[in-house]
Amino acid sequence: AQSVTQLGSHVSVSEGALVLLRCNYSSSVPPYLFWYVQYPNQGLQLLLKYTSAATLVKGINGFEAEFKKSETSFHLTKPSAHMSDAAEYFCAVSDRGQAGTALIFGKGTTLSVSS
Amino acid sequence: EPEVTQTPSHQVTQMGQEVILRCVPISNHLYFYWYRQILGQKVEFLVSFYNNEISEKSEIFDDQFSVERPDGSNFTLKIRSTKLEDSAMYFCASSERKPGQGSEQYFGPGTRLTVT
Numbered sequence: 001a002q003s004v005t006q007l008g009s010h011v012s013v014s015e016g017a018l019v020l021l022r023c024n025y026s027s028s029v030p031p032y033l034f035w036y037v038q039y040p041n042q043g044l045q046l047l048l049k050y051t052s053a054a055t056l057v058k059g060i061n062g063f064e065a066e067f068k069k070s071e072t073s074f075h076l077t078k079p080s081a082h083m084s085d086a087a088e089y090f091c092a093v094s095d096r097g098q099a100g101t102a103l104i105f106g107k108g109t110t111l112s113v114s115s
Numbered sequence: 116e117p118e119v120t121q122t123p124s125h126q127v128t129q130m131g132q133e134v135i136l137r138c139v140p141i142s143n144h145l146y147f148y149w150y151r152q153i154l155g156q157k158v159e160f161l162v163s164f165y166n167n168e169i170s171e172k173s174e175i176f177d178d179q180f181s182v183e184r185p186d187g188s189n190f191t192l193k194i195r196s197t198k199l200e201d202s203a204m205y206f207c208a209s210s211e212r213k214p215g216q217g218s219e220q221y222f223g224p225g226t227r228l229t230v231t
Contacts, residue, residue, distance in 0.1 A: 032217045043119075043206060044158070044222040051217035090158060094214045101146065101171045101214045102160035 002027045004093050006106035014114050019063075019078040021109045023091030026072065033074040034092045034103065035065055044090065050074060061085070086113045117141045119223035121207050127229045128197055136192045136226045138207030147190045148208040148220060149182065151175070158206065163214075164190065197230045204228075 007022040025031060033050040048059025055067045065076045074091060091106040120139045128134050140147050149161040163170040164182050181193045190209075194201055204225045212218035 032214070034219065036222075043224040044208075046219050046221070049217065049219050092158075101148070101163035101165075102173065103148075103150075103158075103208075103214070103220060104160065105158040107157040 002031060002093050002095060002104050004091050004104055004106035006089075006091050006109050008109055009107065010110045010112065012112040012114065013081045015083055016080050019076070019081045019085065019111065021076040021089050021091075021111065023065075023074045023076065023106060024072050025074060025091075025093045027093060027095075029095075030069060031093045031095060033065075033067060034094070035059065035063070035074075035076050036090045036092060036105075038088045038090065038108075040087070047076070047089075081111075081113045083113050083115065086111055119207055119209055119221050121205075121223040121226050123226060124224065125227045125229070127231065130199060130230055131196050134194050134197055134228065136194075136205050136207075136228070138190045138192070138223055139188050140190055140207065140209030141211075141221055142188070144209035144211050144221070146170070146210045146213065146218070146220075147182075147184070148210075149192045150206045150208065150222075151203040152206065152225075153200075153203045161192070194228075197228075199230050202228055202230045 003026045005024045035047040036044040048057045050067045058064045063078045088108045090108045092103045122137045147164045152158045162172040162176045179195045183191050206225045207223040208220040210218040210220045
């Protein structure tokens with residue numbers, strides 16, 4: 001069964017510092033991978049997705065993620081944090097092919113940004 | 116930009132009552148989903164719906180739950196007899212193509228259900 005593990009339930013950075021949010025997946029076949037962001041009292045917004053076109057994926061708001069098959073990882077990074085990046089971030093995986101339709105989410109990582 | 120909408124934003128109900136949560140997916144999308152997020156926990160898949168039938172459901176989606184697309188625009192989640200543990204944020208989502216084709220799911224803002 002597919003699963004996603006997000007290491008670190010809470011990450012704190014200073015404004016301007018590098019953001020690194022970790023995600024490891026477990027899947028029998030290379031899956032599709034997604035990062036979503038949830039701002040307080042709002043729904044989930046797609047940041048970026050990996051569908052095998054390129055291992056380095058660029059998303060909105062300056063975020064990017066790199067798919068590393070050997071490490072079964074899809075970590076999210078941003079070179080310079082902004083106060084507005086403070087939110088909850090979810091990594092998710094879906095099955096490649098016809099089998100599944102569900103997104104399987106990790107437990108989420110809360111990003112705090114201090115000035 | 117098209118978006119998924121959900122009503123109501125907050126629903127309070129007594130244990131044992133029936134509730135219907137409503138969603139309007141993006142108009143040209145064909146796949147519809149419900150997820151829930153219990154406070155402080157991860158987002159969990161409930162059910163997916165395509166071509167007027169359930170495609171997949173999780174073990175959470177038991178006989179107390181049902182989904183329906185009553186017309187060309189709405190997608191509803193009904194909980195027949197609510198329990199305290201049904202208190203959660205419920206998210207509706209839709210996608211244009213099959214998830215197996217890498218189609219991303221677009222989420223609504225959620226309905227917070229509080230069962231007292």
